[in-house]
Amino acid sequence: MFPPVKSKVNFAQLEENILRLWQDKNVFERSVEARQGAPRFVLYEGPPTANGSPGIHHVLSRVFKDIIPRYKAMKGYYTPRIAGWDTHGLPVELEVERELGFSGKAQIEEYGVDRFNARCRESVFSYLKEWEALTERIAFWIDLKHPYITMDNKYIETGWWTIKQMWDRGLVYQGYKVTPHCPRCGTSLSSHEVALGYEDNVEDPSVYIKFKLVEQSRQKLNLEKPAYFLAWTTTPWTLPGNTALAIADEAEYAIVEYEGEYLILASVRLEPAGLGEAPVVAKVEGSDLVGLGYEPLFNPSDFGIPVEKTGGLEKEGPPSSDVLRKQEDFFNYPVIATDFVSMEDGTGIVHIAPAYGEVDYQAGTEQGLDFVHTVDLQGKVIGNYPFSGLFVKDADPMVLEELKKKNLLFRSETIRHTYPFCWRCEAPLLYYAKQTWYIQTTAVKESLISGNAEINWYPEHIKYGRFGDWLENNVDWAFSRERYWGTPLPVWRCENPECSHLDCVGSLAELENKPGFAGLKEPLDLHRPFVDELTYDCPECGAKMRRVPEVIDCWFDSGAMPVAQYHYPFENDTLLEDGRFPADYISEAVDQTRGWFYSLHAISTLLFSRPCFRNVICLGHILDAKGEKMSKAKGNVVEPWAVINKYGADALRWYFFTSSPPGNVRRFAEKSVAEVTRHFLLTLWNTYSFLVTYANIDHFTPGSEGTLLEESELDRWIISELNQLIIDVDSAMDNYNPTEAGRKIEGFVDGLSNWYVRRSRRRFWKSENDADKLAAYTTLYQCLVTLAKLLAPFTPFLAEELYQNLVCSAFPQAPDSVHLTDFPVADESKIDKRLAADIRLAMKVSSLGRAARSQAGIKVRQPLAVNYVSFSSMSERTALERVKPQVLEELNIKDLQFIDNVGKLSEKSYVISSEGSYSVAVPTEISPELQAEGVAREIVHRLQTMRRSAEFEIADKIITHYQGDDYIKQVITDFADYIKQETLSKKLIEGDPETGAFVAEHEIGGHNLKLGVKRLT
Ligand SMILES: [Zn+2]
Ligand SMILES: [Zn+2]
DSSP: OOOOOSSSSHHHHHHHHHHHHHHTTTHHHHHHTTTTOOBBOOOOOOOOSSSSSOOHHHHHHHOOOHHHHHHHHTTBBOOOEEEBOOOOSHHHHHHHHHHTOOOOOHHHHHHHHHHHHHHHHHHHHHHHHHHHHHHHHHOOOOOOEEEEEEEEHHHHHOOOOHHHHHHHHTTTEEEEEEEEEHHHHHHHOHHHHHHTTEEEEEEEEEEEEEBBBOOHHHHTTTSSEEEEEEEEOOOGGGGGGGGGEEEEESSEEEEEEEETEEEEGGGTTTTTTTTTOOOOEEEEEEHHHHHHHHHHESOGGGGGGGOOOGGOOOOSSSTTTTTBBBBBOOOOOOEEEOOOOSSSSTTTTEETTTTSSHHHHHHHHTTOEOOOOBBTTTSOTTOOOOTTSSSSHHHHHHHHHHHTTOEEEEEEEEEEEEEETTTTOOOEEEEEEEEEEEEOOOGGGGHHHHHTOOEESTTTIIIIIIHHHHHHHHEEOOOOOSSSSSOOOOOEEEEEETTOOOOOOOOOOHTTSSSTTTTTOOSSSSSSSSSGOOOOOOOOOEEEEEOSEEEEOOHHHHHHHHHHHTTTSOOOOTTTTTTTEEEEEEEEEEGGTTTTTHHHHHHHHHHHHHHHEEEEEEEEEEEEETSOOOTTTOOOOOOHHHHHHHHHHHHHHHHHSSSSSSOOOEEEOOHHHHIIIIIIHHHHHHHHHHHHHHHHHHTTTTTTOOOOOOOOHHHHHHHHHHHHHHHHHHHHHHTOHHHHHHHHHHHHHHIIIIIHHHHHHHHHHHSSHHHHHHHHHHHHHHHHHHHHHHHHTTTTHHHHHHHIIIITOOOTTSSSSGGGGGGOOOOOOOOHHHHHHHHHHHHHHHHHHHHHHHHHTOTTTTTTEEEEESSSHHHHHHHHHHHHHHHHHHHHHEEEEEEEEGGOOOTTTTTEETTTTTEEEEEOOOOOHHHHHHHHHHHHHHHHHHHHHTOTTTOOEEEEEEEEEEHHHHHHHHTTTHHHHHHTEEEEEESSSSSTEEEEEEEETTTTEEEEEEEOO
């Protein structure tokens, strides 16, 4: 006997029980340990940032991380899986800033870096608990007891070692460059972080500014009235920093007269600038303009702003604080020629502010332009402008106001365009010239690209699309952050400004062995501010070496996990040879092409000149049901616990695996999870419950099949399909395609339930225990046990439930969890392709016949004389002949005839349903005999419904009483045997029902009928 299974099931509750079973029996650990010595299959866990509660998108990536290793474990691989937590960086700091109500670095410094970092550590730990709970509940099997944590001293030490390897090869440098800077967070961002935060349709000013030619230049052009260069910008706040105008030297420029003045701009831009009507006074070549001068819009000396030369900013050797050279004379800013002036927008004259643009800075360096910084690192205007102290974006209108007063504003509009924002805090990024530490990834660009060629991307287009493009356009990695909670940059600098010697430290031991080393406190903490206290003697001049203030990008931490999780090379020094590197598989969402996928690939290439992952499933983003981005502000965030508690984790998993290919953007709607439950999980559950219920009635014991008599065609068919399914699922999973594998399983379960079981019902029903019945049980049992194993990586809970009940209860010596079993192996000799095609044909014709019936308004319970079916070839006709008996039963018809063209049938007497090359014709006229048979079938159906309503057991025998008119009486008399057999009625008696009977009145085809059923005791 199997433990009984109810047809109603609460999956969430069932799963909680299974979780306890796994814990009690240590199933995960054993599933790994059992494969010791076998070839390894390595998953790298992309560490989630523990700075908030896990969301529904985390469930998506975590179940995809889970399914492949589960499959590989069942295929015999040794698959230890190590959890990891990304604990550093801006995300955590911002979370703590929010908690403390801080809005910037000044408050953190005031509060104390030690206290602030202690809060960061605490915050991370509180979220880890939530993450662990969800990870367990969704059955993401990964070792949570021994995770790698990026804030551990050992992890940091490997980070230092990694940086030192690059430093020693000259790949780490400090550059004075224009970098994307978040004014709120007060730090630079790397280009991959910038890529995460672009927003479309941002409104900004679009303004045309007049730059007045100096007297000499105006005379040079023989102009008698005041003349202006016209330039265009979307960032008015950069105008006070303007120190040059750029033109294209081969383009044609026009001098036009406008309101008594002259304006100069590219001829092709006259029209767009609204000057198409203005009279052209002269035309000149761009090269004629080079070297002309104009007056500064805002003379820096009038506003207390120092002026330096851009070219003096970068110098050889260690950087120091006095790189900016003072300059006294100016007022005559030049027109220069560059190759980046576009004729697609603006005026063909580009405003240059070397402090606030990458190409501007470059032009400044090349041409020795003045360098004017008018904004501080918080994005606030410095000096004594009327708009000083304002955040740059707020200063924009006042800058324009000032220019208008000076008659230097030509036109002011707004524009909608794409602009980068901080991916963490959403502040607009400013391009800002400052010193930042870089890793020279461009030095290994070719190696990054060739390494990518070895990686299998799913979906494939990411490889040379999003990821490949990213590598092709590689720029050096700006990896320092002017922040607090992160892996400290292991660079020490000599305090003596005359020396400024720089040194990179690759391990704690190296640091401790430095001459004059001091400042170490117990317990060891390699974070700020403690690490900032560690000093030693400068080998060059003997002065004190102090660490530079920066910490590093948290993406560097997570990208270093292949080595850092093992504290390589300080421990586990065989890592590269023993199979733990590279990973066989990783999976994250598509945004990680510029995040973790990149940082992993870059660090591995820099360290070892090879990629560190072989296969990657790249997941699409999740939107809400309407296709909008989920956000707390919109209130459309889906809480994973709510979904899991309602439908169970299996339903959510199955939905994620099968609803759409992993790379697609998906819209998440709770009702889709409900649908998946109904369509798939409950269909399977009902089949399972059916088997257990009937098997218990018949005392079927698996393993007793012994010598089976010849199987029926139906059994041969489903076993053939089952073996084909094993092959299909195995090959899809081997190809990292759970979606295809899952859909195959879904198709099989549908065929099992709606064809095999339905068409076999009679075999399970009949009273005698013969070979045919045993064959049916054995076949269905085999299907469900195999399904449990195939489903184990997909829906681990339901698979376990089936396995525990069907296998463990009957075979005490079997592995005690489905997750300890081997993946099924197909018996190809059982695959009968012709039979499979035949049944597909039978299904097709039956479904067309049912469609025609419903069109004609004739129930399937009403027998019909003859249907016609078309065929297009003789081989098809033969196949139809073979499946004819099944179609007769399915369609409840007496005969099926073949016709080469159903169009020949009279339209009056037939309803025709067609699809592709098939047509089925159903007659609309029904003889009195068939009508009576239809009524008999309807009575059986009503009685069966009454049995269920009366809550009789399936095998209960009953007595049935009936009352009706002569027609009904005649039908019941004629079909008495049939009715008795189908409804397990021992007797069929005309007259009043017995007391205690379940009674109901019916109307069938215009005839009234009263029925009473009573259980025989
Ligand atoms: Zn920010
Ligand atoms: Zn020194």
